[in-house]
Amino acid sequence: MSDKEVGDGLAKLETSVRRAVELINQLRAERPRLEQRLAAQEKEIEALRQRLAALEPMEQELRRFRQERKEILSQVDAMLKELNKLDAST
DSSP states (O other): OOHHHHHHHHHHHHHHHHHHHHHHHHHHHHHHHHHHHHHHHHHHHHHHHHHHHHHHHHHHHHHHHHHHHHHHHHHHHHHHHHHHHHHHHO
């Protein structure tokens, strides 16, 4: 290898090392912001979990109400059929 080729190789290596150092510095500078964003999102997730937990009893109650409604509608339908039978027989 000639001195020029060695010099070119070293220049390329130096350029690559400088780019790597710049990238590392950018990543280090970005890290605190990303950590804050992550912490905020974790808080938001926890708040959403709490809201979901608070809604679960309401969801169960809603299911119970729907079942009761279905049963009442069935009873009303049965009563109407009985009334229709009475009307038909008179």
